[in-house]
Amino acid sequence: MSPLPATVPAIVRTRLRAAVRRPARLTPEEAEARVLLLRLCSLLLQYPDAELAAARPTVTATVTALTTSSAATELAAFTAWFTAQEPDALERHYVEMFDLRRKSSLYLTYYLHGDTRRRGMALLTLNQRYRAAGWDIDGGELPDHLPVVLEFAALAGPGTGEAPLRQHRRGLELIHRALSDADSPYRHVLAALLGLLPPASEADLRAVAELAAQGPPNEDVGLDPYGSGEFAPPGTFVPPEQAQPTFVPPLSFPEGLR
Numbered sequence: 001m002s003p004l005p006a007t008v009p010a011i012v013r014t015r016l017r018a019a020v021r022r023p024a025r026l027t028p029e030e031a032e033a034r035v036l037l038l039r040l041c042s043l044l045l046q047y048p049d050a051e052l053a054a055a056r057p058t059v060t061a062t063v064t065a066l067t068t069s070s071a072a073t074e075l076a077a078f079t080a081w082f083t084a085q086e087p088d089a090l091e092r093h094y095v096e097m098f099d100l101r102r103k104s105s106l107y108l109t110y111y112l113h114g115d116t117r118r119r120g121m122a123l124l125t126l127n128q129r130y131r132a133a134g135w136d137i138d139g140g141e142l143p144d145h146l147p148v149v150l151e152f153a154a155l156a157g158p159g160t161g162e163a164p165l166r167q168h169r170r171g172l173e174l175i176h177r178a179l180s181d182a183d184s185p186y187r188h189v190l191a192a193l194l195g196l197l198p199p200a201s202e203a204d205l206r207a208v209a210e211l212a213a214q215g216p217p218n219e220d221v222g223l224d225p226y227g228s229g230e231f232a233p234p235g236t237f238v239p240p241e242q243a244q245p246t247f248v249p250p251l252s253f254p255e256g257l258r
Contacts, residue, residue: 026158031157031158033066033067034158034196035154036062036066037066037071037072037075037192037196038150038151038153038154038193038196039150039151039154040059040062040063040075041075041150041189041192041193042146042147042148042150042151042154043059043147044059044075044078044079044082044189045106045146045147045150045186045189046147047091047094048082048087048090048091048094049091050087053087053090056079056082056083057083059079059082060079060080060082060083063075063076063079064076069195070191070192070195071192071193071195071196072192074188074189074191074192074195075188075189075192077185077188078185078186078188078189078192081185082185093184094186097179097182097184097186098186101178101182102215103174103175103177103178103212104174104175104178104179104182104184105175106145106146106147106175107142107144107145107146108144108145108146108149108164108168108171108172109122109123109126109144109168110144110171110216111168111170111171111174111211111216112167112168112170112171112216113216113217114215114216114217115216116217118217122144123142123143123144126143126144126149126164127143129152129160129163129164130143130152133152133155133156133160133161135152135155135156144164144168146172146175149164149165149168150165150193152164153165162197165193165197166197166198169197169198169200169204170200170204170207170208170211171211172190172193172194172197173194173200173204173205173208174208174211174212175190176190176191176194177208177212178212
């Protein structure tokens with residue numbers, strides 16, 4: 001979006017920008033297709049345990065049947081690789097990409113808040129959002145784990161449900177960049193997801209570049225952790241403690257994949 005003239009009142013500029021980023025009203029068919037795409041992304045970003053590995057033919061058939069779109073093309077590229085790999089190779093690759101690499105962790109609040117007290121508040125807020133919508137994740141994973149966030153987006157819709165994805169757009173961009181740099185096929189799943197969100201702004205892209213170089217915020221005694229959110233100096237990027245890989249219990253296969 002090109003800059004608005006300074007003569008336009010601030011409140012009008014704010015509303016116009018919000019209108020550009022607001023999800024478009026979808027037809028029932030479009031909404032159903034979007035839910036399926038979100039749930040497929042959620043499923044494919046889960047740990048590839050024996051259950052998911054066994055479901056690969058069904059998942060691939062579902063992706064093949066998707067309406068033509070950029071997201072469908074990206075998911076098709078991923079499933080072509082996914083179905084060709086041995087199960088143990090899939091597991092090793094997943095752990096390497098998401099458990100052992102600093103900049104492609106699937107815990108979204110880390111990119112925005114780092115290891116600060118503010119991250120704890122963000123996790124609490126996400127949990128409250130889920131419960132307000134009538135959804136309890138049963139403690140199977142942290143509420144900011146990307147497959148969990150995607151499942152909520154599919155359940156609650158493009159307004160409330162996708163708000164956490166839009167809030168963490170910069171973290172998603174960084175994950176996609178890290179996966180692309182590593183030449184991981186998982187980059188296709190992130191590309192499919194990003195294609196469903198409003199376009200990144202120039203400010204988003206600048207922040208992603210800074211985040212990639214410096215890492216997320218770090219707790220600093222004496223400074224307000226709820227302040228400007230400036231990034232810590234280079235070299236302080238420390239990943240959160242990784243949980244054991246597990247298939248997220250509350251998340252299920254999309255309709256027709258059971």
